[in-house]
Amino acid sequence: MSEAVSRPTLEAVAARAGVSRATVSRVVNGGDGVREPLVERVRRAVEELGYVPNQAARSLVTKRHDAVAVVIAEPETRIFTDPFFALQLRGISKELTAQDNQLVLLLTEGRDDHARVARYLAGGHVDGALVFSLHLDDPLPGLIEGAGVPTVFGGRPGWSGGSKSAVYVDCDNRGGAEDAVRHLVGLGRTRIAHITGPLDQTSAADRLQGYRDVMGETDPRLVVASDFTPSGGERAMGELLDRCPDVDAVFAANDLTALGALRVLRERGRRVPEDVAVIGFDDVLPVAGQTEPALTTVRQDIEEMGRLMARLLLSTLNRGQSPTGAPTGVVLPTTLIRRATA
């Protein structure tokens, strides 16, 4: 280790300020109940010595860590291709920072890592957890519940069993999808297709549900399963054109999917939006703003969702209780952003 010239302790500050450790501690932690002149003196001593509290020592007695784990359980490569997580992380980071909490990042690559994560959380290293685990069959949420750590989920958790009172933050996937499809209908389109996301994820399932809400019973061939990736979108769009050449609109489950669909439409000589209108979901700018033509899409405020998750968790932590019993889910609204493709 670095011989980090052992940093000054409370003791040192106390000596310098000519007070007791207890007083310094009080000042450092807000200064309530200490008279002004002393506060000032201690502050100066802290300043001069460059004193920084030892978090380990503090945690040992307070049992708080001012740290929150962010668990991203995405075996797929989606984390690395979709700016979604990055944006949400930013929101989380901002909020945690604002409230002086640290962000411990736990990336899991697969089942093997679950035990590790569970152990870590149960180990009481952090005060709470923010968990992204969007697969229906994911055992992680259950494990986490077992760890007894206050947790807020990103996205409506879809696992079966376990408590039904998980706290989560999500956007209105279903409503957003409804808006999109309604818009397409309003444009006079009649053969409106949907390219889904991976249906074992609630966001994808909810968007499909929104599509169905508006379309009612339709030609089942108009719904093609895909996976939130551009190449998946290509594949699905190709299939779609093969079996329903008369399709005149596509609601893609996310922007990346729409990107792939657009590519195939161009290849096959369909004009967008004249021949086929296209709408995406997410409004991830580097994608939606860059397509040709610019993508009409459903915007969700991803960064805000991150902030909200953090805020929710911290507020329950400060309230001194686990989130259970609190509002079960917070669902943020979406807005349709009209650009050129629909």
Place this chain on the structure above:
Amino acid sequence: MSEAVSRPTLEAVAARAGVSRATVSRVVNGGDGVREPLVERVRRAVEELGYVPNQAARSLVTKRHDAVAVVIAEPETRIFTDPFFALQLRGISKELTAQDNQLVLLLTEGRDDHARVARYLAGGHVDGALVFSLHLDDPLPGLIEGAGVPTVFGGRPGWSGGSKSAVYVDCDNRGGAEDAVRHLVGLGRTRIAHITGPLDQTSAADRLQGYRDVMGETDPRLVVASDFTPSGGERAMGELLDRCPDVDAVFAANDLTALGALRVLRERGRRVPEDVAVIGFDDVLPVAGQTEPALTTVRQDIEEMGRLMARLLLSTLNRGQSPTGAPTGVVLPTTLIRRATA
């Protein structure tokens, strides 16, 4: 906080196993120097009680935290559009996990955050830091140096002043660029342009240098500054076509830039690679594999760079010294990936 039914302590395990705390501690930390029957008994007690060591207490005495900070100082939105950081994070995460270290993520939004990060690092909350700060004028590296925390940089640091012995991991930007341009020359191209990245970042500067190495003195109009983004690539390509209509090859500073360039080339009716050959840099698959035609590019193993950074840091930590004096930089090789654009 959650009333996490106060977890069992060493004391409790010791009582249950009928040994002393010290013995339990030894077993928990590897079990050297404890006779088999006792080890077994302690193990069982640990198991039965679900004992997990209290990291705060441990840190307090060992002065180790088994935690590493990852500082991403990117005021730009690049983190959120380029899979680069995500991949590197994955590499880092894997290596840290493998060596039982935690990853504390520090995202900075601008100068205001610098002080906070410096304070955190100086506070001795982590054993070391992995820092991404690629701007020439960034004050952060200096601050970090001041904090006295062992640090490994991602990418060759370019700040002036301060120690010249910073440890870093980078890819061979210059050599990779040379390969790319040489390939273009080998294709018989003579009007080879370069769209640069932001030149206040060493990676961009080094790639430009590689271009110059091969091209020597060229028409200065063939070099256009840009910013590693698709829209920047579009802008630059447009400019390039305007002032050098006879351009027959483009080496783009990264894949995202190439993406924008390809878009403009298509718009302007230039065939790729027949009229204009294009090469990118990075080989970020979701980009390079998805362009049309598929992008020829210079691959760097981003995830491996992340792993290496972590490995380097941990090894110096274990060696009980700060990295200073160790090899100054580790430069990974690049390879040209031939696809369809050149």
Place this chain on the structure above:
DNA sequence: GTGAAAGCGCTAACAG
């Protein structure tokens, strides 16, 4: 209001 003293849970000498 301020100080003295008692630990938080653990590791690391040091004895035995």
Place this chain on the structure above:
DNA sequence: CTGTTAGCGCTTTCAC
């Protein structure tokens, strides 16, 4: 080999 004994640096009663 195993147990005993000091603390690590901090917060927090409890007296004064």
